[in-house]
Amino acid sequence: MLNEFVYCPRLFHLEWVQQQFATSDDVEEGLYLHRVVDRETGDLPDKSEAWDGRVARSVSLSSPRLGLATRLDLVEDGGDGTVVPVDYKKGHPNRDGRAWSSDRMQSLVQALLLREEGYAVERAEIWYAETRQRVHIAVDDAAMQEITDTVARAWRVASDPVAPPPLRDSPKCARCSLVGICLPDELEALKTPPRQRRPLKRLMAPVLEGRPVYVTLQGATVGVRSDRLEVRSSGELQASYRLIDVSQVCVFGNVTVSAQGVRALLSRDIPVLWFSYGGWFSGMAEGLPGKNVDLRIAQFRASEEQQLEIARRMISGKIRNSRTMLRRNARAELGRVGDQLKELAIQARQADSPQQLLGIEGTAARLYFASFPAMVGKGSRVDVSDFQENGRTRRPPKDPLNALLSFCYTLLVKDLTVTLSGIGFDPYYGMFHRPRFGRPALALDLAEEFRPLIAESVVLQVLNNGEVGPRDFRSRAGGCMLETSGRKAVLRAYERRLDQEITHPQFGYKASYRRVMDIQARVLGAVMLGELDEYTAMVTR
Structure with missing residues (x-):
């Protein structure tokens, strides 16, 4: 989350402190890219062992002393007794051909935690998928001091129950997955007298959630099979929906939702709502309560x-x-x-x-x-x-x-x-x-x-x-x-x-x-x- 802090302190607070998250096309593309390094293969050898060209993927490290944890996409042999953390990113470097500041900070965290484990790290690398190139990041004393100072500032922000104010007129907001939750322009507009407000550009992230499914067929059974919500009556399939297209399941009267179906729905944060036959809202089941x-x-x-x-x-x-x-x-x-x-x-x-x-x-x-x-x-x-x-x-x-x-x-x-x-x-x-x-x-x-x-x-x-x-x-x-x-x-x-x-x-x-x-x-x-x-x-x- 430290890369989010460098990108936008408010984004860091919303995601890490308040545990609010929303996906976007960029997020999904990044997850797809990471499929090649998310499978754990190889182990970090003992510090005294020679690497001999070894490669380790999806390596988890943490430091209670620093209050940091990370998952490294790739760790390679540096060839000179050092190791090189490699981070995968879907985008491209900045105009100068260098790593973006938030990406650089994430790589430095990985280097710092490898050093904490006793490994020698002199450089980190970021592989940008869009341009298919690696960007090198120097890991020296100045970089380590920078990361230490950034971690201290992030902890101060995290200890405050109130999120930092939104960025103002920032180009970062347009591509942020949490823009529809953060509402940067909306909050600023509401602080402005109505007659002085200007129409806002539509920054809000598209609402990717699905739509409610209403089940009114008496005696029907609702279940989940192969990532699809199925409605059956007397064993016959009446309707089927992809789970990614479902935001709620609303059942009226004598409709049964299977235990397996409830578990699958709640694991995806899809609430189940029960109504009487006449339409009286009786109650709901949802996953773990909001973390805010x-x-x-x-x-x-x-x-x-x-x-x-x-x-x-x-x-x-x-x-x-x-x-x-x-x-x-x-x-x-x-x-x-x-x-x-x-x-x-x-x-x-x-x-x-x-x-x-x-x-x-x-x-x-x-x-x-x-x-x-x-x-x-x-x-x-x-x-x-x-x-x-x-x-x-x-x-x-x-x-x-x-x-x-x-x-x-x-x-x-x-x-x-x-x-x-x-x-x-x-x-x-x-x-x-x-x-x-x-x-x-x-x-x-x-x-x-x-x-x-x-x-x-x-x-x-x-x-x-x-x-x-x-x-x-x-x-x-x-x-x-x-x-x-x-x-x-x-x-x-x-x-x-x-x-x-x-x-x-x-x-x-x-x-x-x-x-x-x-x-x-x-x-x-x-x-x-x-x-x-x-x-x-x-x-x-």
């Missing part, structure tokens, strides 16, 4: 005032997004509702207590949902007149519109729970929603500003486009629920919405709603860790 302990400590240590300020901004953002939804989609005159919502959004930013904020949010919700049927077109195949009488109802929802809203909210909270957990948050400890057994309070907090943008937009889409009809619902014991056909239609619409790209209102680049949710969670993390002074809600214009 410092973020969870900051989350738990947040003062009541800081929590209230973040909640104010989230609820104000939700109300503003709700008002925008009505203004864009209402097919009837709304009267003063728009002005009332605008005033309530302002009041939310000024709330003196969580109780007052809760009252403002409840008032805004009543106004909003009272006008919600006005956004449903006359061509809808589903009668929403009962919603006007019932209003917003839950557990159970009493009419089709309420059933759609509840199901879409469940999907939204499910995705935000996974996102927050992956970043390192505890999704069950919130800022606005109070902790309660089994309640993902922080996911519910972050969902507030996305309810109109994603969940409610999906509801309007499936109604106004005729994607669901009367036969997609079933009423029983005073409640209403989606049938299997209705759930499948909503799931398709929901995934389409997440993949839809918009121009980000804060940063000016194109991003899908799936990516925007990840960005918002990371912005919240930056606030918790003190990298940003205030939280900025996701509000469309």
Whole structure:
């Protein structure tokens, strides 16, 4: 990781201290290149033995005294009683034909640890695959002092729970695999007054993760075979997906996931999420929890005032997004509702207590949902007149519109729970929603500003486009629920919405709603860790 420290101290902190990692094309190409030296062959001979042209591959060394460990790609006989560590790199030397500073530092670490073991090392080499050439690096007293000083600085950075600030306008960021986690330009933009911000170039690394797999076939069995996720019913294969294309496995009702399948999925950090037959989010299984302990400590240590300020901004953002939804989609005159919502959004930013904020949010919700049927077109195949009488109802929802809203909210909270957990948050400890057994309070907090943008937009889409009809619902014991056909239609619409790209209102680049949710969670993390002074809600214009 010392080469990461030389390349960018923040990258070093994110990867080594916070244990955050993301792959990229460069990383994968490097792994492919290393296949020829990752297989352990040969041994380092005793220091007193002659090398006689020996070669050792994939050699691990460490020094408790220095606090360093490394794996050497190749160690060769120097021919004069010395040994030569050779490091493999996929790229090319710099313009002067020399090794890049970060690559040079990694080779010097290898030389230092070989010296610690008693071997004579006078030079190191780097083999650059792109130009197919070796670059020599002198290993002298000045180089050893340089590496010692660099190690000391790296330990000082590692001991600080707060990551160093991002690089500013650096060409390094564009090729960094962690640019989508670090958000260098985004954090800098949020520190700038809105009117002074310039649109950002799209630096974010592509989202390489796959897509969720939803299994609604009752009696089905989910397993993993030959790196593929398989869904079977009565022994017959119903569907098969490459594991690299899967981000989540969501099972509804009476669906079995094999023990071998769960183990294979968790080993790849693919969570398994269980829902009741009716769509209630029951729980999830994931691999080891996020390693970003410092973020969870900051989350738990947040003062009541800081929590209230973040909640104010989230609820104000939700109300503003709700008002925008009505203004864009209402097919009837709304009267003063728009002005009332605008005033309530302002009041939310000024709330003196969580109780007052809760009252403002409840008032805004009543106004909003009272006008919600006005956004449903006359061509809808589903009668929403009962919603006007019932209003917003839950557990159970009493009419089709309420059933759609509840199901879409469940999907939204499910995705935000996974996102927050992956970043390192505890999704069950919130800022606005109070902790309660089994309640993902922080996911519910972050969902507030996305309810109109994603969940409610999906509801309007499936109604106004005729994607669901009367036969997609079933009423029983005073409640209403989606049938299997209705759930499948909503799931398709929901995934389409997440993949839809918009121009980000804060940063000016194109991003899908799936990516925007990840960005918002990371912005919240930056606030918790003190990298940003205030939280900025996701509000469309």
